[in-house]
Amino acid sequence: MASDGGVSCLRSSEMLNVGIGGMEPPPLDLDEVHVLAVDDSLVDRIVIERLLRITSCKVTAVDSGWRALELLGLDNEKASVELQRLKVDMIITDYCMPGMTGYELLKKIKESSSFRQVPVVIMSSENVLTRIDMCLEEGAEDFLLKPVKLADVKRLRNCLSGDVKLSNGNKRKLPEDSVTVVQASLPPPPPTPQPSLMTLSTDSSDSSPPLSPVEVFSSPLSSLGDDDVLTSSPECSPTPEESPIRRQKMGSPGLDQ
Amino acid sequence: MDTLVAQLQRQFRDYTISLYHQGFLDDQFTELKKLQDECSPDFVAEVVSLFFEDCEKLIGNMARALDQTGNVDFNLVGSSVHQLKGSSSSVGAKRVKGLCITFKECCDSQNFEGCVRCLQQVDIEYKSLKAKLQDLFNLEQQIVQAGGRIPQVDI
Numbered sequence: 001m002a003s004d005g006g007v008s009c010l011r012s013s014e015m016l017n018v019g020i021g022g023m024e025p026p027p028l029d030l031d032e033v034h035v036l037a038v039d040d041s042l043v044d045r046i047v048i049e050r051l052l053r054i055t056s057c058k059v060t061a062v063d064s065g066w067r068a069l070e071l072l073g074l075d076n077e078k079a080s081v082e083l084q085r086l087k088v089d090m091i092i093t094d095y096c097m098p099g100m101t102g103y104e105l106l107k108k109i110k111e112s113s114s115f116r117q118v119p120v121v122i123m124s125s126e127n128v129l130t131r132i133d134m135c136l137e138e139g140a141e142d143f144l145l146k147p148v149k150l151a152d153v154k155r156l157r158n159c160l161s162g163d164v165k166l167s168n169g170n171k172r173k174l175p176e177d178s179v180t181v182v183q184a185s186l187p188p189p190p191p192t193p194q195p196s197l198m199t200l201s202t203d204s205s206d207s208s209p210p211l212s213p214v215e216v217f218s219s220p221l222s223s224l225g226d227d228d229v230l231t232s233s234p235e236c237s238p239t240p241e242e243s244p245i246r247r248q249k250m251g252s253p254g255l256d257q
Numbered sequence: 258m259d260t261l262v263a264q265l266q267r268q269f270r271d272y273t274i275s276l277y278h279q280g281f282l283d284d285q286f287t288e289l290k291k292l293q294d295e296c297s298p299d300f301v302a303e304v305v306s307l308f309f310e311d312c313e314k315l316i317g318n319m320a321r322a323l324d325q326t327g328n329v330d331f332n333l334v335g336s337s338v339h340q341l342k343g344s345s346s347s348v349g350a351k352r353v354k355g356l357c358i359t360f361k362e363c364c365d366s367q368n369f370e371g372c373v374r375c376l377q378q379v380d381i382e383y384k385s386l387k388a389k390l391q392d393l394f395n396l397e398q399q400i401v402q403a404g405g406r407i408p409q410v411d412i
Binding site: 042050149 | 289297
């Protein structure tokens with residue numbers, strides 16, 4: 001299937017090899033973080049791509065949730081077996097998109113065994129608490145208010161550059177020589193038994209500090225109450241109290257630059 | 258005695274400040290400038306150029322939708338307004354964004370006259386901004402051609 005002009009696919013064979021099992025660790029490469037950005041607006045795509053590149057990320061930008069799923073190999077087409085799965089460290093997606101909303105894309109990613117560990121960040125121009133809650137409950141890592149600023153992306157980038165999530169849910173930065181040991185968001189390998197890698201990819205759904213509303217908003221001065229929802233964005237009822245609610249936010253507030 | 262470069266730089270500074278003070282630009286434009294460097298020296302110009310193309314396309318869509326006399330699809334108009342609001346917000350086109358907010362309200366209340374008025378205003382506004390930013394970029398070019406550096410303007 002032909003790629004469109006602006007889309008660059010990283011084949012999994014181009015993945016960095018993580019230095020597991022006593023091998024010499026690869027040199028620290030600031031470009032190793034690969035982000036898949038999804039936005040139907042060309043202007044926004046260009047901006048988010050630049051924001052990510054300037055913070056040393058490799059970027060693949062696509063214009064729809066369907067295209068994203070296709071790249072991830074999560075669409076239902078059997079033909080995607082040919083296409084090697086894209087290796088991504090983070091997915092950042094607009095909420096309001098025609099066809100498939102960012103929320104629906106989030107759900108599909110979280111339903112997949114290959115990519116559920118990948119942090120998904122939602123962007124939206126509307127500051128709607130129910131929407132934010134819904135996304136976070138579905139497993140979104142963070143919610144950014146548009147227009148996205150450099151400080152927002154730097155904060156996200158910091159979280160991807162070597163945070164280790166310890167089993168008790170506390171997160172701390174490891175010194176750089178340990179960064180090769182853990183890749184928190186490596187997708188699992190294709191279905192042949194490979195034990196070691198995945199034990200390092202810690203599950204982030206357990207105890208995490210609850211979000212305070214202030215932490216969620218990156219741009220506190222946006223206008224409130226602008227509740228227009230254009231596409232069919234499903235308003236889910238909140239999950240019941242007893243089920244684990246993933247309200248994890250990437251990084252600690254102190255990492256703001 | 259003022260050199261040509263110094264004069265141009267002062268003009269550039271004054272003009273930039275006036276664009277912010279008159280509400281044409283907001284701090285998101287400043288954010289875009291942060292993304293420009295030696296490797297991407299024309300980033301801002303490229304993004305705003307795409308934005309103006311977007312304006313033209315979306316305004317065309319809105320005009321066509323509003324032209325369906327007696328059968329106006331306000332959702333369709335509203336959808337284009339929403340997109341325009343988004344991209345104007347992303348580039349710091351403050352007045353355009355403000356007009357989109359009003360425009361959206363007219364769509365939501367299916368106010369045909371209001372929509373037509375807003376459409377005219379948005380059209381005028383984006384073209385006005387386009388001309389002003391072109392002047393600004395021209396000034397930048399003149400500064401560089403005269404051997405100077407484009408000053409950082411703190412708003």
